[in-house]
Amino acid sequence: GEDVEQSLFLSVREGDSSVINCTYTDSSSTYLYWYKQEPGAGLQLLTYIFSNMDMKQDQRLTVLLNKKDKHLSLRIADTQTGDSAIYFCAEIHTGGFKTIFGAGTRLFVKA
Amino acid sequence: GAVVSQHPSWVICKSGTSVKIECRSLDFQATTMFWYRQFPKKSLMLMATSNEGSKATYEQGVEKDKFLINHASLTLSTLTVTSAHPEDSSFYICSAETPGANSPLHFGNGTRLTVT
Numbered sequence: 001g002e003d004v005e006q007s008l009f010l011s012v013r014e015g016d017s018s019v020i021n022c023t024y025t026d027s028s029s030t031y032l033y034w035y036k037q038e039p040g041a042g043l044q045l046l047t048y049i050f051s052n053m054d055m056k057q058d059q060r061l062t063v064l065l066n067k068k069d070k071h072l073s074l075r076i077a078d079t080q081t082g083d084s085a086i087y088f089c090a091e092i093h094t095g096g097f098k099t100i101f102g103a104g105t106r107l108f109v110k111a
Numbered sequence: 112g113a114v115v116s117q118h119p120s121w122v123i124c125k126s127g128t129s130v131k132i133e134c135r136s137l138d139f140q141a142t143t144m145f146w147y148r149q150f151p152k153k154s155l156m157l158m159a160t161s162n163e164g165s166k167a168t169y170e171q172g173v174e175k176d177k178f179l180i181n182h183a184s185l186t187l188s189t190l191t192v193t194s195a196h197p198e199d200s201s202f203y204i205c206s207a208e209t210p211g212a213n214s215p216l217h218f219g220n221g222t223r224l225t226v227t
Contacts, residue, residue, distance in 0.1 A: 031215070033215050033216075035218075040202075040221070040223065041220050041221060042115075042117065042204050042206075042218035042219050042220040042221045043155075043204070043206070043216075043218040044218070045215050045216075045217060045218075048215055088154070088155075090216075098157070098160075099145075099216050101154055101155050102154065103153070103154040104154050106152075
């Protein structure tokens with residue numbers, strides 16, 4: 001069935017790199033997304049990757065996609081306290097054209 | 112571009128009253144909008160898909176008579192929580208689909224509803 005899984009919690013020190021991992025089940029997904037949610041706010045689209053790519057870099061963000069293993073990761077370089085938030089990965093399920101979200105990874109950045 | 116505005120950002124109401132939440136796409140037309148509910152420290156729960164000019168599609172377990180959705184124009188969808196009870200207190204978020212296949216969803220900033 002449709003499923004997107006993420007680890008629930010990650011803690012890093014300020015200045016270190018953060019890597020948030022995600023696995024998904026729909027091998028026909030064409031786009032995979034990363035969203036950021038700060039406390040009390042909606043979701044902000046951070047970046048996305050097309051399924052025929054295996055890497056995308058956008059400033060401090062690097063997305064890696066392993067389509068064979070259905071594994072997606074988001075790397076945040078030089079993590080700052082302002083990066084503390086919940087990060088959701090999502091795929092568009094081509095069967096029903098719904099966006100399926102993972103449970104979210106809560107990132108804590110220690111100063 | 113692709114800004115979604117949600118209003119109000121927070122509301123407190125008494126049990127038994129109804130509350131309307133608005134979701135607007137400011138710079139694009141959205142034939143489809145989505146309504147989610149989020150419990151503390153939990154992921155998003157899709158409540159319903161709002162389609163312009165037609166009835167909303169509700170997810171299993173969501174009471175359509177309690178959560179009324181209206182999508183009367185290409186830029187506005189509303190969610191009305193009728194006869195609210197304290198257990199309806201939650202964070203409600205809308206999103207809108209931008210035009211184009213496989214386009215990402217863009218989210219409003221959410222509405223925190225507290226029912227006393």
